[in-house]
Amino acid sequence: MYKLNESKMFADVTNNVAIIINSETGIYYAINNCGSIVFQSILNGCSKQSILEALKKITNCPSDIDQKLNAFIDDLLQKEIIAEGETSDNNPAFDEAVVTKDNFEMKVSEYADAQEMLLADPIHDVDEEEGWQPVFKEEEDKKNDK
Amino acid sequence: MTNNPLISVMMPTYNNGKYIKQAIESIYAQNYNNMEIIVVDDGSTDNTREILNQYKDVKYFYIEHKGISVARNMALEKSKGEYIAFLDSDDYWLPNKLNTQMQYFKDHPDCQIVFTKYENIFENEELKKNKRAMHEKAIEDTFKQYLPSTVLKKELFDKYGAFDEKFSGIEDAEFIYRISMKGINIKHYIDKVFYIRRIHGKNITLQQNRTIKSIITSILRKGVLNK
Numbered sequence: 451m452y453k454l455n456e457s458k459m460f461a462d463v464t465n466n467v468a469i470i471i472n473s474e475t476g477i478y479y480a481i482n483n484c485g486s487i488v489f490q491s492i493l494n495g496c497s498k499q500s501i502l503e504a505l506k507k508i509t510n511c512p513s514d515i516d517q518k519l520n521a522f523i524d525d526l527l528q529k530e531i532i533a534e535g536e537t538s539d540n541n542p543a544f545d546e547a548v549v550t551k552d553n554f555e556m557k558v559s560e561y562a563d564a565q566e567m568l569l570a571d572p573i574h575d576v577d578e579e580e581g582w583q584p585v586f587k588e589e590e591d592k593k594n595d596k
Numbered sequence: 597m598t599n600n601p602l603i604s605v606m607m608p609t610y611n612n613g614k615y616i617k618q619a620i621e622s623i624y625a626q627n628y629n630n631m632e633i634i635v636v637d638d639g640s641t642d643n644t645r646e647i648l649n650q651y652k653d654v655k656y657f658y659i660e661h662k663g664i665s666v667a668r669n670m671a672l673e674k675s676k677g678e679y680i681a682f683l684d685s686d687d688y689w690l691p692n693k694l695n696t697q698m699q700y701f702k703d704h705p706d707c708q709i710v711f712t713k714y715e716n717i718f719e720n721e722e723l724k725k726n727k728r729a730m731h732e733k734a735i736e737d738t739f740k741q742y743l744p745s746t747v748l749k750k751e752l753f754d755k756y757g758a759f760d761e762k763f764s765g766i767e768d769a770e771f772i773y774r775i776s777m778k779g780i781n782i783k784h785y786i787d788k789v790f791y792i793r794r795i796h797g798k799n800i801t802l803q804q805n806r807t808i809k810s811i812i813t814s815i816l817r818k819g820v821l822n823k
Contacts (some may be wrong), residue, residue: 462813467820469813480820564773564816 451497452523453535461531463490466548470531476565479531483548485522485556495538498523504542508549515554522556529558600630603694603747604677607635608667609685613642615794616685620651623683628694634674635685636667644685663764672758675750682744682768686794693790697747700786709748709775710784711741714791741782743768745791752780763811770815777819 454461461470468486470479481489491501498519505515512518526532605623609616623633633654637644639661648656657670672680679698683689693712700710756775759767776782 460809460813462810462817464814464817467817469816469820471809471813471816473809478816480816559820561816561820563776564819568769568812 451495451535451537452492452526452532453495454493455530455533459531461489461493463487463493466545471568472530473568476568477560477562478564478568479529480559480561482552482555482557482559484552484554485558487544487548488519488522488542488556489526491540491542491544492523492526492532494540494542495536496540496542497537500541504544505549505554508544508546508554510550512554518554518556522558525558529560531558600628600698601679602677603628603631603679603681603698604671604675604750605631605633605681605683606668606671606675607633607683607685608638608664608671609635609640609644610638610661610664610667611640611642611644612685613640613644613647615687615796616644617647618688619683619685620648620654622688622690624651625691626689626694627692628698631681631694632675632677634671636671636674638662638664638667663761665759665761665764665767668767669758669761672750672753678750679747680750680753681747684744684793686796687744688792688794690790690792694747696786696788696790700784701747704784706781707784708752708780709746709782710786711782712745712786712790713788714742714745714793715789716793716795719794719796741769741772742791742793743772744793756780763815766812773815773819777822 458472458474459470460473461468463469463486466483466486468479468481468489470481472478488501488505491504502516502519505511505519523532607616607619612619620633623631633651635648635654635656637648637656637658639659645656645658648654655674657674659667659670679701681694681697697710697712701707704710752775756771756778760770760774761767763770772782
């Protein structure tokens with residue numbers, strides 16, 4: 451079906467909120483909860499049909515869910531977030547509460563307010579061979595606990 | 597004596613003995629007459645210390661290697677200036693940078709942070725030809741909020757916090773994003789090149805480092821949820 455357009459996009463879905471960064475333009479996208487879990491299933495290689503069937507099983511699924519799903523996928527394609535890819539045998543299982551909370555709406559919001567951060571290349575003073583690797587506070591705390 | 601406010605020039609460094617002399621000399625070449633130079637050496641194992649020993653009024657601090665955010669924050673702690681300027685030790689400034697920016701502050705009393713145009717230079721011809729180099733060149737004219745080009749008021753750090761050590765590698769961009777989310781105008785910009793940024797090869801890049809990207813998405817998610 452589809453896959454992430456990895457040539458320019460980086461995506462992360464956490465706590466049912468997908469954030470996708472276009473590393474060429476510095477624009478980023480956020481997807482609402484319902485859209486994010488559908489998006490995750492797309493990244494998992496689920497077919498459009500299997501997604502549609504899983505959505506239809508949810509109580510109070512609107513009759514135009516197929517149009518909603520098509521519009522969502524078209525939007526992702528138009529924004530070049532996803533591209534054609536292979537379909538897997540994975541079947542999606544959606545959290546009913548998440549889908550119904552958003553009333554089955556799948557929405558992609560676009561932001562350009564972090565271009566300065568996203569287009570920044572974190573190059574500073576680095577070792578020619580290894581670079582200046584990040585040191586994360588959690589790792590430091592763990593070390594200190596030992 | 598001078599009536600000009602003190603600028604603390606902060607330079608974190610790590611194994612940049614090859615370039616640091618040019619960086620330091622470019623600070624001395626400024627015609628601004630009230631500044632202190634603070635170098636925090638993040639555990640260099642090359643000749644950085646020997647080079648810096650030649651400059652008696654450089655305030656040099658050596659720490660165990662912990663990453664650029666820690667080094668920047670230590671420099672911040674040691675700084676006494678009302679204003680802060682940055683220079684990465686593999687880059688250099690062009691003359692009259694500080695004067696121009698300080699004049700900008702005088703002309704724009706509401707300004708708290710002012711950027712300048714920067715230019716990438718490539719260490720060798722091979723680097724110039726790769727895809728990343730082309731990308732870097734392409735964004736030179738559009739990417740205006742490059743923290744090392746700034747002079748900013750130190751009170752911004754007092755109000756909004758220092759560099760977040762979780763984000764070492766993108767701590768400068770995260771700081772800019774953070775203050776912009778607090779309503780600080782980050783559009784003050786001098787459209788003239790005063791900062792030369794050296795591209796010299798095997799560095800961390802946004803395109804290559806998935807960990808950094810994951811951190812960035814967590815920053816953005818937090819921002820989106822607060823919108």
